[in-house]
Amino acid sequence: MKAFVLDENITKYTFGKPFDTETVFLKGTEITRENIEFFKINKEEKFNLTYNMDISQIVFGLGENQRGINKRGGIYESFCKDEPNHTPNKKSLYGAHNFIVLDGNEKFGVFVDFPGKVVFDVGFSNNNELKISLGEENFDIYIINGKNARSIVRKFLSLIGESYVPPKWAFGYQQSRWSYKNENTVLNIADSFIKNDIPCDAIYLDIDYMDKFKDFTIDSDNFPYFESFIKRMKNKGFRLVPIIDAGVKIEKGYNVYEEGVEKGYFCTDTEGKNFTAAVWPGLCHFPDFLNKEARRWFGLKYKILANIGIEGFWNDMNEPALFYTKRGLKEALNEVKECEGKNLDVYSFFNLRSKFSNISSADEDYKSIYHNVDGNKVNHYKVHNMYGYNMLKSASEGLKEVYNNKRFLLFSRASYIGMHKYGGIWTGDNHSWWEHILLNIKMMASLNMCGFLYIGADTGGFSTDANSQLVIRWTQFSIFTPLFRNHSSMGTRNQEPFSFDDKTTDVLRNVIKFRYALIPYIYSEYMKAVINNDMYFIPICFEYDDKTSRRIENQLLVGGSIMIAPVYEENSAGRYVYCPEDMLLWKVSDFKNRKFNVVKKGHMYLDVELDEIPIFIRKDNILVIGNTASNVDSLDNRELNVIAFVENKAEYIYYDDDGISFDYKKGNYSKITIKIEKTKNDYNIDVKNSKNSFLNKLNFEIVDQEGTLSKKTIYI
Numbered sequence: 017m018k019a020f021v022l023d024e025n026i027t028k029y030t031f032g033k034p035f036d037t038e039t040v041f042l043k044g045t046e047i048t049r050e051n052i053e054f055f056k057i058n059k060e061e062k063f064n065l066t067y068n069m070d071i072s073q074i075v076f077g078l079g080e081n082q083r084g085i086n087k088r089g090g091i092y093e094s095f096c097k098d099e100p101n102h103t104p105n106k107k108s109l110y111g112a113h114n115f116i117v118l119d120g121n122e123k124f125g126v127f128v129d130f131p132g133k134v135v136f137d138v139g140f141s142n143n144n145e146l147k148i149s150l151g152e153e154n155f156d157i158y159i160i161n162g163k164n165a166r167s168i169v170r171k172f173l174s175l176i177g178e179s180y181v182p183p184k185w186a187f188g189y190q191q192s193r194w195s196y197k198n199e200n201t202v203l204n205i206a207d208s209f210i211k212n213d214i215p216c217d218a219i220y221l222d223i224d225y226m227d228k229f230k231d232f233t234i235d236s237d238n239f240p241y242f243e244s245f246i247k248r249m250k251n252k253g254f255r256l257v258p259i260i261d262a263g264v265k266i267e268k269g270y271n272v273y274e275e276g277v278e279k280g281y282f283c284t285d286t287e288g289k290n291f292t293a294a295v296w297p298g299l300c301h302f303p304d305f306l307n308k309e310a311r312r313w314f315g316l317k318y319k320i321l322a323n324i325g326i327e328g329f330w331n332d333m334n335e336p337a338l339f340y341t342k343r344g345l346k347e348a349l350n351e352v353k354e355c356e357g358k359n360l361d362v363y364s365f366f367n368l369r370s371k372f373s374n375i376s377s378a379d380e381d382y383k384s385i386y387h388n389v390d391g392n393k394v395n396h397y398k399v400h401n402m403y404g405y406n407m408l409k410s411a412s413e414g415l416k417e418v419y420n421n422k423r424f425l426l427f428s429r430a431s432y433i434g435m436h437k438y439g440g441i442w443t444g445d446n447h448s449w450w451e452h453i454l455l456n457i458k459m460m461a462s463l464n465m466c467g468f469l470y471i472g473a474d475t476g477g478f479s480t481d482a483n484s485q486l487v488i489r490w491t492q493f494s495i496f497t498p499l500f501r502n503h504s505s506m507g508t509r510n511q512e513p514f515s516f517d518d519k520t521t522d523v524l525r526n527v528i529k530f531r532y533a534l535i536p537y538i539y540s541e542y543m544k545a546v547i548n549n550d551m552y553f554i555p556i557c558f559e560y561d562d563k564t565s566r567r568i569e570n571q572l573l574v575g576g577s578i579m580i581a582p583v584y585e586e587n588s589a590g591r592y593v594y595c596p597e598d599m600l601l602w603k604v605s606d607f608k609n610r611k612f613n614v615v616k617k618g619h620m621y622l623d624v625e626l627d628e629i630p631i632f633i634r635k636d637n638i639l640v641i642g643n644t645a646s647n648v649d650s651l652d653n654r655e656l657n658v659i660a661f662v663e664n665k666a667e668y669i670y671y672d673d674d675g676i677s678f679d680y681k682k683g684n685y686s687k688i689t690i691k692i693e694k695t696k697n698d699y700n701i702d703v704k705n706s707k708n709s710f711l712n713k714l715n716f717e718i719v720d721q722e723g724t725l726s727k728k729t730i731y732i
């Protein structure tokens with residue numbers, strides 16, 4: 017073991033020869049250390065590290081995973097998995113996020129930088145023991161000290177680098193389904209948004225837009241005039257966002273396949289041949305995204321679609337998901353032959369069944385894949401969690417070459433910490449289950465801790481049928497997620513906002529319009545989180561460290577000014593809410609009608625009608641809201657509304673930029689500081705406008721501790 021000091025709070029311990037994941041660039045200075053702080057090392061069974069948790073200790077982190085914001089009580093395996101059933105027993109989902117924060121008598125963060133399987137047993141096998149197990153002894157582990165969970169997370173975020181920033185239009189509402197199969201279907205969806213006066217920025221193209229599921233091709237029967245179709249859609253106010261999958265169909269004459277074979281850009285198998293497994297198109301090869309040249313080659317393919325007007329993509333099946341390999345299928349079919357005509361008892365039947373149920377994404381298959389990393393042959397199993405990461409990196413680097421200074425929408429299903437530099441993630445195939453709204457709420461904060469800011473779930477649920485109430489309640493939460501997309505699987509009931517009855521359409525129209533009015537705040541908070549290495553979704557106890565706040569997982573802080581308490585139970589016309597201090601409650605139904613109530617610190621049962629979204633403005637804080645429009649490009653926010661709850665004084669920094677380019681990196685953005693101070697009978701308002709702002713008017717609605725509302729207008 018070697019130890020390095022990265023800064024006074026971060027120490028890195030290196031075991032063996034770790035694979036360079038490129039997640040952390042800081043090298044540090046070598047120091048002498050006998051042990052890792054806090055941990056005991058045990059090399060008996062596997063390599064593992066143990067730590068005795070005290071009774072009060074909360075364990076935050078682990079990003080995309082089951083269970084709560086507090087991960088205690090569970091066992092988690094970091095190994096990116098195509099797992100479409102997110103039931104509580106699942107140990108792995110699509111992402112591998114090896115960062116945790118222990119918050120008890122001792123407070124520290126741990127990042128295990130290892131791209132193979134890592135098991136986090138967080139008091140599952142042994143109540144008070146945290147055990148981190150790795151299959152081999154080649155990894156880096158970072159220990160981060162800090163005075164509280166929030167500061168530890170922020171140090172970690174500064175260690176892993178600045179987040180991806182999408183274009184502003186990607187903060188609009190997005191509609192998806194597997195699949196809108198042809199031009200007419202897509203047009204009808206767009207027209208329904210227009211007819212129903214529901215804002216929308218993007219419509220997604222799932223796998224059926226391609227010719228036989230081949231990446232970078234178009235099904236010319238269903239999309240005969242694709243290029244002009246993109247333009248037509250753009251003129252209507254919608255961007256199209258196509259999917260790109262990891263597997264490349266094996267088909268003579270298909271250029272991506274032929275080039276990949278010729279240049280040796282695919283992953284290989286144990287015999288050195290191109291590794292083959294089946295996904296949507298049938299048998300495929302898999303681009304070796306860990307190979308620099310292959311990564312660039314595939315990344316530049318996005319040009320084909322970018323050059324004809326596509327401005328955003330989603331990367332899928334990049335764990336990589338494998339339906340079956342010839343080996344797996346052969347074994348399963350042999351078992352069938354063996355069993356034919358026999359009278360199978362329970363165990364023989366279970367055995368037969370498991371041959372098929374375990375055929376997909378099998379460890380044995382992953383172990384037979386090889387990468388070419390700078391000329392070295394690397395077994396896939398050891399670096400499994402790097403695959404999706406590098407697929408997104410490939411797209412991001414390719415698109416940067418194509419678009420230059422223009423931002424693009426990009427997100428992935430599989431991920432590893434550090435991938436947040438290249439794009440966002442969505443949380444994969446959830447279900448139209450109420451439990452998954454709650455899971456969604458909890459996951460958002462954990463993902464932020466691991467660096468992922470541009471995030472969202474399939475609103476309304478991907479699998480199984482949704483009812484209108486579920487879509488409403490879910491959408492009411494999703495208006496706060498940076499990626500705001502409704503997506504559903506083929507074979508399920510349609511769940512676009514106008515797919516139910518008129519009343520539901522009316523409610524969802526108001527909800528989605530409110531999202532657009534919130535964009536100035538959402539974007540400002542998102543960008544401040546990027547620039548300041550901070551979170552956007554924040555657990556209540558990161559700001560209020562009282563005993564109750566430490567246990568609240570079904571409410572979140574969104575940015576610095578507000579707390580949300582979404583309704584996630586069927587047929588409930590309200591919910592219990594805990595206010596850690598006095599707050600200003602605004603139940604939003606139509607955002608233009610504003611009625612505020614001061615609510616006192618403590619517990620309450622809050623009535624929340626189906627068309628209402630409760631928002632709590634924190635004391636001495638400010639929420640800015642703008643106007644709504646049919647899409648982000650048409651938003652006019654030269655005039656903004658400032659809603660403030662002021663006991664003494666409140667301050668807000670409102671960030672904005674062009675929403676299109678990367679010029680914000682050069683300091684080309686506007687920051688407006690709004691200060692409100694309560695005087696004896698009035699308020700002093702001070703607005704400091706920076707050079708680049710388009711803002712010219714602010715309408716203030718200020719509520720004091722007694723609930724008295726004062727209105728003022730300031731011209732800038």
Ligand code: GLC
Pocket residue numbers: 193194222223259332429444445503504505
């Ligand atoms: C995967 C994705 C899902 C997509 C489907 C078809 O299941 O997670 O979002 O709709 O594949 O492409």
